[in-house]
Amino acid sequence: MSEPGSPSWSRQVAAFAVHPGFVEQLLAEHVDDGAGRCSSPTCTTSGGYSRARWPCGMSQLADAAVDLIRSRRRT
Template sequence: MSAEDQALVTFIVEQEGLLEALLEQHVDDGRGQCQACPGPQGGRRNWPCDVRLAADRAAEIARERRADPPPAP
């Protein structure tokens, strides 16, 4: 994962409600296209799109954090 991708994933994890919204919106439209991402010439991007992949990784990190929370200060 590139540094830019990691920064995006971290941002998604840290913004309250963003992860859930992205997972809800960036779904397969039933034809292998992302329902939320516009593509070239009015089409749609292939699914999973880059945003969905980042959201999926953010979801993994969020689950890991819930399973192993950091120690309280």
């Protein structure tokens, strides 16, 4: 996954932002499980043995896409 603020990150955020329903789904699936891990079973560490720390990369991308969607509505 790209680093926040990188050109690749910005392209991913822009791609997500054109699909608001998809972004909403990601935000619903990728939430804190109460133990500081992502609740999505598809969101694992690189070794695949445990769930990724939350906020995971997908939730961060989705949050950034929401920000972009909102900023476009204001203009």
